[in-house]
Amino acid sequence: MYQAMTDKQLIKKIPDGGILTPKGFQCGGVHAGLRYAKHDLGMIVSEKPASCAAVYTTSHFQAAPLVVTQQSIAKEKILQAIVVNSACANACTGEQGYQDALKMRSLAAAKIGIPEHHVAVASTGVIGEFMQMEKIESGICKLATGKKADDARDFQTAILTTDTVMKSCCYSAEIDGMTVSMGGAAKGSGMIHPNMATMLGFLTTDANISSENLTAALKNVTNTTFNQITVDGDTSTNDMVLVMANGSAGNQLLNPDHPDWPVFVELLKESCASLAKQIAKDGEGATKLIEISVAGAMSDEEARVIGKQIAGSNLVKTAVYGADANWGRIIGAIGQSQASLNPKTVDISLGEITMLKNSTPVAFDEDQAREYLLNDKVEIFVDLHVGEGKGMAWGCDLSYDYVKINASYRT
Template sequence: MQVLTKSFQKVAFQWPEGFYSDGIHIGLRRQKKDFGWLFSKVPAAAAGTYTTNQFQAAPTKLTKAMIDQDHQLQGLLLNSAVANSCTGQQGWDNAVQEQTWLANKLAVDPSLIGVASTGLIGAQLPMDVIKNGLPQLTPTKSDAVTYAVLTTDKQPKTICVQCELSGHLVTITGFAKGSGMIHPKMATMLGFITTDAQIAGEDLQALLSDQVDETFNQITVDGDTSTNDMVVTMANGLAENPNLTPDTADYATFAAAFHTVLGELAKQIAADGEGATKLVECNVWHAASEADGQQVAKAIVGSNLVKAAIFGEDPNWGRIISTIGATPADLDIDHVNISMNGLPLVADSLALPFDEATVKATLGQSKITIDVDLQHGDASGQAWGCDLTYNYVKINASYHT
């Protein structure tokens, strides 16, 4: 067994014990992979979080219903290009048909199958294409499925972390898609996390729900919440570690590793925002409450004026402080500090002298860090976004066509 030198570490992409997948092209898109599956050879504990958009898509509703029954899943069928959202009863029937077909292929009960779709809203799935594509899926250990869910993404978002729990090597592997329509009120995109850890479904759900709030829910690209989005986690227990509960010694290690997976996927989504050239991270310190810290951080990375200024490499801190003031956060308006990439711009809500050329040069980097010290408490917050570019408009002006 591999010996870990610290509580957990990032490793090259690999599936946890007992997980298999595949991703292929079946004709939903012109050329790129557009169809895939992910499954465990045994039923797995499962947890999910889902979009709060009132027009929740059929596959999202179906998967939520399956997980809510008894927090178990064994397989997921995934497609890009067609969202199967706002498609009425036919769309629901199609999602159930997909579920049935995959259940038959895996010889499991349909209640153990979920479905995830992403793409154009309002179009019906071409079910003949889906039916003909399903037999082509094979059980591989490749990362092909991570490509099959992409839409306007430039690349997949993936991470793999391993930790040792009571002498058992546990792997946590996650992948996600998301580039536009990103402003989570849960987790706006598709995210999938697999692990061979042994943990009950209810405990996994509590952990996921808690950690989504400070990871996926703290990213924004364009302020729009989509109809199809969800994060699904499956834990099949094949690492054979002692069962994890919040009161066990190994739980903190697993929770920290799990948080790293969610956080890294969230940041990768923000960095790959449609048309983006820069990842923007905002750290808020000394807020009156955690809610205030999180709210201020997300407001800053979500401000179109801040995003446009960062694209233009313009150190216009007035856009940042005005965004802070527009939130309902409890503030001491005379004592706010702001810096960008470590260069102080504002102290006690007043401008500091700075060399504009130096600040502008640092804004040319691919990652921009905004630090805000509210000097009004002991809480903090963090959020991630991206710059707003001409290319964002170009991509979304022709998304349907």
């Protein structure tokens, strides 16, 4: 008997793809001298004006580049380029920082011959230091964009700080009989505890969609992906996720009434989830990705709250690092959440190893549990048995190296 495929099953992963896979995009990166040797300045360019959407950190101290990007998008809800630097966050830098962000936007716009408000600006690095604008200007002058794999690697390298690996993804789906692709690149390793977005994430797609509908989709997807990761409980001043959609795939204009709207939303969700998990896995000093699945909550939102509470618990994180199957730390994290629960009905499993059933301990093999915790991905399953809500969260273990990295971040 024929069974229709789910929206998720209609999404195809493109292993060798990335931000340049969608039609009509170029990118590049260059060493401008902000860092000692590695690339530190990059740009993504759409070959034609693109619809756009962005979400930003909820920190009270939003960095100057975020302010300028919001101003750019507000004017026409159109973007054609993103210019980004590492090494300096340009945050808490007052009027000078704002003027420097405007200058970055102006230089990038002049470089490719587009209106200034069609350029977004992003920065990452040390807070409270002024931009070295001579180096920025020189770097933008020599920055070249292209469509080759090396161009994508140059851009991805340019946005890294304490990251140990580049983060990228690419997926495709059929919409209106056309192949629509979405590629992503991100940076993030520490200062990751988002509430609206996280780190720097950039997505390109050749889908045909308005900025208004793209914004609605991104905000919805962000709540179950980027907002569900935590590395160290700190929210950055510069966090941003930005999507450009240039319509080059040739599909009909997407909106919530379009029959393939759920497919597009799933395409966006898969892309964001992939980048989010890569960030969590590459947490500063991390050796393992922790994935928490919560079921039986009063609502999906409460399930996500509990999942993130577990992922953010330093006691859970250190237990995972030490391969200590101490489920009591998971209970402790659940207990301090604001979600509704019945303290007599909680189940906890570590992978396939059940440790707690109806809030009663279950005998398990300690050696088997320890062996499981030595894997580079650890899954924790929680069932509250009070409702139908479900959600997921991602984090990483907490190692000695996290302290080493952050104790010498500026030196």
